[in-house]
Amino acid sequence: MLVNMVEILKEANKNNKAVPGFNVFGYEDAKAVIEAAEELEAPVILMSNKDAVEYMDVKCYSALFGAMAKEAKVPVCVHLDHAKDIELIKRAIEAGYTSVMYDGSKYDFETNVKNTKEAVDLAKPKGVSVEAEIGSVAYTSSGPDVESIYTDPMEAKLFAEKTGIDAMAVSIGTVHRMEVQGAKIQYDRLKEIEKITDVPLVLHGSSGVVDEDLYKLATEHNLAKVNIGTALRMVFGNILREEVNNKPEEFDRLKFFVRPTEEVKKVALNKFKLLGW
Numbered sequence: 001m002l003v004n005m006v007e008i009l010k011e012a013n014k015n016n017k018a019v020p021g022f023n024v025f026g027y028e029d030a031k032a033v034i035e036a037a038e039e040l041e042a043p044v045i046l047m048s049n050k051d052a053v054e055y056m057d058v059k060c061y062s063a064l065f066g067a068m069a070k071e072a073k074v075p076v077c078v079h080l081d082h083a084k085d086i087e088l089i090k091r092a093i094e095a096g097y098t099s100v101m102y103d104g105s106k107y108d109f110e111t112n113v114k115n116t117k118e119a120v121d122l123a124k125p126k127g128v129s130v131e132a133e134i135g136s137v138a139y140t141s142s143g144p145d146v147e148s149i150y151t152d153p154m155e156a157k158l159f160a161e162k163t164g165i166d167a168m169a170v171s172i173g174t175v176h177r178m179e180v181q182g183a184k185i186q187y188d189r190l191k192e193i194e195k196i197t198d199v200p201l202v203l204h205g206s207s208g209v210v211d212e213d214l215y216k217l218a219t220e221h222n223l224a225k226v227n228i229g230t231a232l233r234m235v236f237g238n239i240l241r242e243e244v245n246n247k248p249e250e251f252d253r254l255k256f257f258v259r260p261t262e263e264v265k266k267v268a269l270n271k272f273k274l275l276g277w
């Protein structure tokens with residue numbers, strides 16, 4: 001069933017679990033993560049990132065993922081990830097996304113609040129949930145000058161109160177697009193944030209988090225949504241390359257997609273388990 005993320009995040013927090021937000025790019029990886037969710041009777045969030053919506057319009061993604069979500073035996077949320085532009089948020093809501101993230105992390109506090117509020121005012125009347133980021137989670141490709149800005153707990157509290165968001169992304173040591181696990185999680189900062197805020201928290205860049213930390217963060221902390229992209233992209237791409245190399249006579253791409261889809265499902269199942277499912 002197609003849902004927004006409000007209830008699934010609340011439920012997950014109550015039960016000491018976290019819901020994975022997987023970056024998916026097409027039918028195959030979306031199918032793999034939904035099948036993993038169904039096997040474990042867990043909810044799942046299908047996320048479209050910037051690269052995805054530049055490749056294929058939000059209308060097409062919403063039609064595809066929305067149809068898959070409606071058919072699924074578990075709650076599935078269709079979420080726009082890291083939107084930096086209110087116009088894109090508007091189009092995603094019109095297209096049928098049930099959840100959006102406004103990413104104003106590059107702005108000063110007041111501008112981030114103002115723009116996030118605008119996204120909330122657009123989304124809430126339509127029953128669409130909103131995530132926003134306070135502090136900033138860097139990208140491995142950002143270069144040495146663009147480092148994470150760690151979330152200030154007091155700012156996080158004010159940000160949640162002033163914007164009315166449903167989920168808050170925090171910067172506590174993760175970095176986007178790490179191909180090897182090894183992020184240094186700042187548990188003290190996280191505990192400070194948790195002490196003074198109630199809003200479900202979101203961890204970005206979670207491909208780089210070691211398994212032990214992922215389990216701890218999901219089951220012992222207020223982290224309700226854990227975003228995973230690179231780990232799935234790597235397995236899909238690497239297995240696809242193997243398939244193409246191993247089958248030089250084959251030209252039917254549907255045949256090439258079978259194993260990558262199966263392997264993505266295995267990685268997704270493992271991540272679900274680490275998140276408490």
Ligand code: G3H
Pocket residue numbers: 023081082175176177178203204205206207208227228229230231
């Ligand atoms: O918003 C998406 C995520 O933060 C994914 O990060 O690709 O490092 O797992 P990742």
Ligand code: ZN
Pocket residue numbers: 082176204205227
């Ligand atoms: Zn992210």
